[in-house]
Amino acid sequence: xxxxxxxxxxxxxxxxxxxxxxxxxxxxxxxxxxxxxxxxxxxxxxxxxxxxxxxxxxxxxxxxxxxxxxxxxxxxxxxxxxxxxxxxxxxxxxxxxxxxxxxxxxxxxxxxxxxxxxxxxxxxxxxxxxxxxxxxxx
Amino acid sequence: xxxxxxxxxxxxxxxxxxxxxxxxxxxxxxxxxxxxxxxxxxxxxxxxxxxxxxxxxxxxxxxxxxxxxxxxxxxxxxxxxxxxxxxxxxxxxxxxxxxxxxxxxxxxxxxxxxxxxxxxxxxxxxxxxxxxxxxxxxxxxxxxxxxxxxxxxxxxxxxxxxxxxxxxxxxxxxxxxxxxxxxxxxxxxxxxxxxxxxxxxxxxxxxxxxxxxxxxxxxxxxxxxxxxxxxxxxxxxxxxxxxxxxxxxxxxxxxxxxxxxxxxxxxxxxxxxxxxxxxxxxxxxxxxxxxxxxxxxxxxxxxxxxxxxxxxxxxxxxxxxxxxxxxxxxxxxxxxxxxxxxxxxxxxxxxxxxxxxxxxxxxxxxxxxxxxxxxxxxxxxxxxxxxxxxxxxxxxxxxxxxxxxxxxxxxxxxxxxxxxxxxxxxxxxxxxxxxxxxxxxxxxxxxxxxxxxxxxxxxxxxxxxxxxxxxxxxxxxxxxxx
Numbered sequence: 031x032x033x034x035x036x037x038x039x040x041x042x043x044x045x046x047x048x049x050x051x052x053x054x055x056x057x058x059x060x061x062x063x064x065x066x067x068x069x070x071x072x073x074x075x076x077x078x079x080x081x082x083x084x085x086x087x088x089x090x091x092x093x094x095x096x097x098x099x100x101x102x103x104x105x106x107x108x109x110x111x112x113x114x115x116x117x118x119x120x121x122x123x124x125x126x127x128x129x130x131x132x133x134x135x136x137x138x139x140x141x142x143x144x145x146x147x148x149x150x151x152x153x154x155x156x157x158x159x160x161x162x163x164x165x166x167x168x
Numbered sequence: 169x170x171x172x173x174x175x176x177x178x179x180x181x182x183x184x185x186x187x188x189x190x191x192x193x194x195x196x197x198x199x200x201x202x203x204x205x206x207x208x209x210x211x212x213x214x215x216x217x218x219x220x221x222x223x224x225x226x227x228x229x230x231x232x233x234x235x236x237x238x239x240x241x242x243x244x245x246x247x248x249x250x251x252x253x254x255x256x257x258x259x260x261x262x263x264x265x266x267x268x269x270x271x272x273x274x275x276x277x278x279x280x281x282x283x284x285x286x287x288x289x290x291x292x293x294x295x296x297x298x299x300x301x302x303x304x305x306x307x308x309x310x311x312x313x314x315x316x317x318x319x320x321x322x323x324x325x326x327x328x329x330x331x332x333x334x335x336x337x338x339x340x341x342x343x344x345x346x347x348x349x350x351x352x353x354x355x356x357x358x359x360x361x362x363x364x365x366x367x368x369x370x371x372x373x374x375x376x377x378x379x380x381x382x383x384x385x386x387x388x389x390x391x392x393x394x395x396x397x398x399x400x401x402x403x404x405x406x407x408x409x410x411x412x413x414x415x416x417x418x419x420x421x422x423x424x425x426x427x428x429x430x431x432x433x434x435x436x437x438x439x440x441x442x443x444x445x446x447x448x449x450x451x452x453x454x455x456x457x458x459x460x461x462x463x464x465x466x467x468x469x470x471x472x473x474x475x476x477x478x479x480x481x482x483x484x485x486x487x488x489x490x491x492x493x494x495x496x497x498x499x500x501x502x503x504x505x506x507x508x509x510x511x512x513x514x515x516x517x518x519x520x521x522x523x524x525x526x527x528x529x530x531x532x533x534x535x536x537x538x539x540x541x542x543x544x545x546x547x548x549x550x551x552x553x554x555x556x557x558x559x560x561x562x563x564x565x566x567x568x569x570x571x572x573x574x575x576x577x578x579x580x581x582x583x584x585x586x587x588x589x590x591x592x593x594x595x596x597x598x599x600x601x602x603x604x605x606x607x608x609x610x611x612x613x614x615x616x617x618x619x620x621x622x623x624x625x626x627x628x629x630x631x632x633x634x635x636x637x638x639x640x641x642x643x644x645x646x647x648x649x650x
Contacts, residue, residue: 055259055260057256057258059256064177081257084259086260087259087260087261088257088258088259088260089257089258089259090255090256090257091255091256091257093226093228093233093253093255094231096253096254096256097228097231097251097253098231100174100176100251100253104174104187109177109187110176110177111177113256113258115258117260117261118260119260120260120261120269121261121269123261124258125258125259125260125261125265126261126265127257127258127259128258128259131224131255131256131257131258132258133176133178133254134178134181135177135178135180135181136177136178138258
């Protein structure tokens, strides 16, 4: 099992974005470094959800945010290592839509959120067309 | 011109880990082609077979999407930066996924083996699949209620809300929905069988091919099938039933036609007479063209024309003490449409002896009567015909139709009341006319009911199992005096 190292302050930050966005689905990117032991996240970015019609259960990350985050990462000698998004009122498991849009090599952090706040978060990686869960450590 | 192409991490497998590749090109398209030439396979992830940018990818020149510029023909300048931006999208589970997750949280699931074990302990296994799926096989003893009418039919099949219920479908999804519906109806212990019938079958658990109506029968009896009181099981029961009609005359005609239409599988007809033109005023089984031919043969022709699925058995003979038991054997009940007392007593005596319900009807001018003589009725001890009339009336008190006349429609009313009682008894529906004599007065348009108590001292039905031998009924009826 691979590992996503997500320091507590970053975790709290994503959770606050996700809660503030509820009941809409929110998304963003993870910046950090990938090495043999896993992925270490050192920065998190919130991005616009371009899917306005179904913002409660779909997301489409703004490509400009992607370019900007990519630039930011390169400037810091880091890279984009993953994507985070919320599942309002649903468990943090990848949906069929998530699977069809997923790319190998990234971590997919999913946070389940309801009116009371973030309930759970899990991270997944695509391997042979299937999501495999990875551990989240601080 | 040298341009820089930024490679996102998911595509770096093609560039030996490089996050940027430099190529020489004049347009974005040329730059991508050069990238593809240098790194085998990568282009397939970016462009479609037609050379269009794939749906899941965006190509940016600087901070502008090339789609908003000149597409792949967009010219590039020295040191321009081309970014391959994977579409980053996703979403929460579909409504269906979410609903299933919710159902799985509230409905306990169990494996086919466990379902079988529970069924053996008295649980109700409810097959909610469609009829055509059930036709391929179903667990023995399962209630095949389907999904569409489940809520309407379950209480009849499983009246006890505390009884354990296991729902099953083909794969274990529809049964979750069904189980939840049953929980809502008030069933306290409902499970859904995971994996459904396909897993049940794969595990080698018992399967039977249930008897079912074919498509034509389903169409013909559709109005019965809509009634939960009849339904498929009831219709199959009717098709397996055997009813004997005494007389293919005024009472027997409407009764036989409607019983055939209803799908009573075997109809026996006892009559030794031929069709007379004077019969046609009321005996609607027969036709003018068949005057002079055998009544039984004429009746068979009409019934087979109405419902070819019904088997008509001809008993073209006068019913006598000698042949009565052989004639009655194999039938579920007898509809007595006879017009004479010797036959009525003979039918009664044989029915008492054989334990058959005797559905009695009689007509006279504007009046008719109907009852069910069935001492063996399981719900209450009923009388026999002899409890009501221990002896026949003198002939002058009981003129026949031939002597007194009868309103032509009257046997229609009474014969159909007899047919209705027959269907009720065959399907165990409602309350039959056991111990009740229903009188109909057509002129007053009045139905009137008399209670008929069994006579404990009746020589025929008073002591079960000791029915006197058949007598000479012609003599018995001719010799009585008022």
